[in-house]
Amino acid sequence: MRTAPRATVRILTLAAWVAGCASTPPPAASVGPASLASEETTIASQGLTEMTLRYAGQLTSPGPAMLEKADYELVSDGQVVEKGSAPLGVTLAPDAPTPFSFQANAAYVRSPEDLRELSERGGTLLVALRGTLTVRAGESVRTVPFAASRPVRVPRLPVVRIESLDGARYSDEKVDLLVRLGVDNPNPFPLRLEGLTYAVTVGGRKLGEGTQGQADTVDAAATGVYPVEVAVTRETWGQDVRALIAKGTLPYQVAGELTGPLVRVPYSLSGDVKLNVSR
Structure with a gap:
């Protein structure tokens, strides 16, 4: 049996290697860091x-x-x-x-x-x-x-204050007291309220209570104003109301709590209001 020449063997080996490379491409190179x-x-x-x-x-x-x-x-x-x-x-x-x-x-x-x-x-x-x-x-x-x-x-808590106060004297036995409560929002974003409770006391006697500003929003760097009105009369204050009104000023106190998401701000505001004659 005759043996194939060495040159023929080398050609066949090279052809097989080339065919193998064509069917199995080399792996792609990984991309470097971004x-x-x-x-x-x-x-x-x-x-x-x-x-x-x-x-x-x-x-x-x-x-x-x-x-x-x-x-x-x-x-x-x-x-x-x-x-x-x-x-x-x-x-x-x-x-x-x-x-x-x-x-x-x-x-x-x-x-x-x-x-x-x-x-x-x-x-x-x-x-x-x-x-x-x-x-x-x-x-x-x-x-x-x-x-x-x-x-x-940082976020800052709101402040409750007296925005304005007016006592209108209608007679020797009747005064209407109007308190406007201000809620100052010192933040650069709106403030959402749940409510502003209040109790109004005149001359040591409670004349009214309630809640204002429920589900309200105070604009950024602004003040929300909530009016509260009570009547000082014989029926609401008592028999000595004439002597109280005759003094020309009424001692008052407004107390309560401002609430909102994670906000709990109790307040107590007091002073004297000078009475104006209303006709």
């Missing part, structure tokens, strides 16, 4: 107890890739108050800075005590969004850390 720039956290909205932060940045990938999601922590005053994951689905072209953003919401005040402590402290607190971005290029998955912070004004 770079992050222009990080910024802004306040999308803020309330007395909750806030929404917006994170924005620009991501550059050395090859085609997909920015899949952001796993984040929302931090307020050094404490993590919320964790979550935001789907993004942003296509990254090679070497092209690509903008992206997401929002996260959290309650940054947990109790009436926390709210009162922040209000008394005043100033600002630092809030931040931090975490990792997931970038996929084919079968390769990489994570990119991110973090951006900013200061915000």
